[in-house]
Amino acid sequence: MSFLQPIALAGIILAATPILIHLLNLMRHRRESWAAMRFLLKAKKSSSRMSKIRRWLTLLLRMLSICSLVILFARPISVGNQSFLDLATKEPELVLLILDRSSSMQKKSADSSKTLLQEGLEKFSLLSKSWPNSKIAVMETLFAEPIFLDKIETIYSKEMQGFIGPTDSGANLPETINRSLTWLNEAEIGQAEILVISDQQEASWQINENSEILKSINETINNKQGLWQLGFLDLKPTKAINYSIHCKSYLEEAGTANPTLLIKGNQRDQERLAVRIRINGDLLLIDCEFTYPSTTWTPSIPLTGHPPVGWISITLPEDSFPGDNEYYFTYGNQSMLKIGIAIKDSETERFVVAASSLDPDRTLLSKNLFSRQQDPSEHDLLIIQKDLTKEDLGFLDQFLLKGGMVVLFPSAKTNNENVKLQTWSTNETKSQDDFFTLREWNKNEGVFANTTNGKELPLSYLKIHQRVIPQLGQPLAFYADGQSFLTRKIYGQGVLYSFSTLPNLDWSSLGEGFVFVPVIQRIIDECRQKSDFEFIECGDNNSLSLNSALSILGEKQDRPSAQAGIYKDLGKLFAVNRPAGETVDNLIVKNKLQDIVSTEHASWNDAQTATSSFKRAEIWNFFLILMIIFLLLEGALSIPQLTKLLGNSRV
Secondary structure (H helix, E strand, C coil): CEECCHHHHHHHHHHHHHHHHHHHHHHCCCCCCCCCHHHHHHHHHHHHHHHHHHHHHHHHHHHHHHHHHHHHHCCEEEECCCCCCCCCCCCCCEEEEEECCCHHHHCECCCCCCEHHHHHHHHHHHHHHHCCCCEEEEEECCCCCCEEECCHHHHHCHHHHHHHCCCCCCCCHHHHHHHHHHHHHHCCCCCEEEEEEECCEHHHCCCCCCHHHHHHHHHHHHHCCCCEEEEEEECCCCCCCCEEEEEEEEEEECCEEEEEEEEEECCCCCCEEEEEEEECCEEEEEEEECCCCEEEECCCEECCCCCCCEEEEEECCCCCCHHHCEEEEEECCCCCEEEEEEECCHHHHHHHHHHHCCCCCCEEEECCCCCCCCCHHHCCEEEEECCCCHHHHHHHHHHHHCCCEEEECCCCCCCCCCCCCCCECCCEECCCCCCECEEEECCCCCCCCCCCCCCCCCHHHCCECEECCECCCEEEEEECCCCEEEEEEEECCEEEEEECCCCCCCCECHHHCCCHHHHHHHHHHHHHHHHHCCEEECCCHHHHCCCCCEECCCCCCCCCCCCCEEEEECCEEEEEECCHHHCCCCECCHHHHHHHCCCCCEEEEECCCCCHHHCEEECHHHHHHHHHHHHHHHHHHCCHHHHHHHCCCCC
16 A cells, blocks of 8 residues: 555654543542542442443544544555455556557567567456456557557457557657656546556667656656556567578679678577578579577679669568568669768868768768858768857757758867757866776677677777767767767757767877777768668658658558568658667566666566556545544444443543
């Protein structure tokens, strides 16, 4: 049992009031002995024992009445299976299901033919019997608005499949939960049960990017003081045979397509995979040598004899999770990437130009950005190290929102006038004999990933003498003291990278090139893919913008926002794939989830143990009845006839 107004419990001290009054009354009367008193005492001796019982029973009933009144004002809530004589069976006004429709929810257990999504819906159907009179609504992770169900069976109807069916998209659970709380507040819902059904993939939480949202969720739930209860139903499949494929990079040259693919699997004895490659529909079979647990594979796919512009799909053998077995590409029509540079420090500019000019046939580099001769909006990627004016900040804000990419280096003035773009710490400097070092970075993906032959980028050898720490965005590498070396921030449809130091020998050894060059080239590759608009993830802003796109591999109802594949829009081909995070099998453990969602009004359950324990109800009426009963009994003891029967003594 918990309380909505626990401060009211302080009034429990008032329960001592009847005893204090009784003691004060005793002090008012003094005993005086006189001769005839012994005869009266002898007459009363037979009833004195019953008088004491009546006196103490009356005091007890008065104290219990006060205690019941105090607990009533504290607004008690039943938790779990506490029934209190069935007075806690009050149902919530609304039960809201938040359904994770990410690609990983299509996994199957080794002993089941059902996907995690199907298991979750079945479990919710059973749990809904605990709330026969409550309204039921469903909100999933891809679209914005919830849908009300007239009855639970409606969730399996054909009309609902486009809303709750499988997708190849990712999920952002904190954003969806926060959106649901906003909706509940706007709808003025009193008591609500919010049940999240998910496999709790780490990629679905995006903890670093959603820290403020998670804080807001905790505050909102706590402010409702138990009227809104947040529950998590975790679905975890038992291990089954599964292989996944994801593209790390793509290169097209000399009439061949050369994607670098990361293939993961959980079978130790598997040494060869029969891979199917389709080029504009033509089938090509290639064997891939596989080494447990992962293999980096770069097949050479011939494009000779095929149209200059087309598509490619690469498919692994079928297993328990087909959703991560296929990857799509488009080839041809590679456009020139335009990079604009605005750098105040001459040495930094020299290193940036050198790192950005390795592919002059596909890259157009221009300096003096923000000058009258240059129009920044005509570029795909901007690399900036200068004192930004309000006009510059306003332009960058719009440039990023519309899908541009920006790389920021610290300037002499790291003012925080536009906190949406980036905020910085103060400049920290160490002597030439001392320096900051890096200790941790993502070696599997991103700009600091290992090379195709498995070698690590030598970030630990960097020596940084000066730094200005960017405060916004997801850290991609960390200093030894935990501060961010480089951050990546999703900004509208664009991406913002922020370095903490300069490739200037007075600042760091970053300009020596063994780290800086591959990082800049990987940022350029990311921008090229983004500007070509050929490598798109399901559910992102780019896929959502393909409103009129049609699938050339399946039915017309396929949508790039929900289903991977090859799409055609305005005469151009687009490859849409599942998000990279859906390939990585990293789950949020229960303890970590409890630390993230730290409100006391949240519960964590698995599919096997989840019952109607999500139910919470106010039970003040139970204590109101108790108080009335105690008062009636106390009054009955004060009836003259009963007093005479039990013995007439003062209380």
